[in-house]
Amino acid sequence: MAKDWPYAKLSEEAKKHGGPEQYVEMLEKYGFQKGIIAMIPVCAGCVWIYANGGKIVQFCKDKLKIVSKRDAKLAKQNLVDGIKEAERVAEEQCELPEEAQNIKEQEIDK
Secondary structure, three states: OHHHOHHHHHHHHHHHOOOHHHHHHHHHHHHHHHHHHHHHHHHHHHHHHHHOHHHHHHHHHHHHOOOOHHHHHHHHHHHHHHHHHHHHHHHHHOOOOHHHHHHHHHHHHO
């Protein structure tokens, strides 16, 4: 009956491996090896990403349409310049002849 207790089973396993210190050391080594095996896919993924980093960055730039700060500033400046040019052209096209301008000024003065 004493052989069925969890502590008795643990003591029996420790005795098989040369004592409690060796048993704990064996468990640590097993855990370490299991951790290394679990990390192999992660390491392989990191190596693949490192090897293909340039392609990944280019793919993201192409698909996500990433705009650099320099390009954004240039586009903003072009937009502002285009609006100013359109306003200047509109003013030139809409200028009233001098006679009409004088009539308009007389109406404002009244």
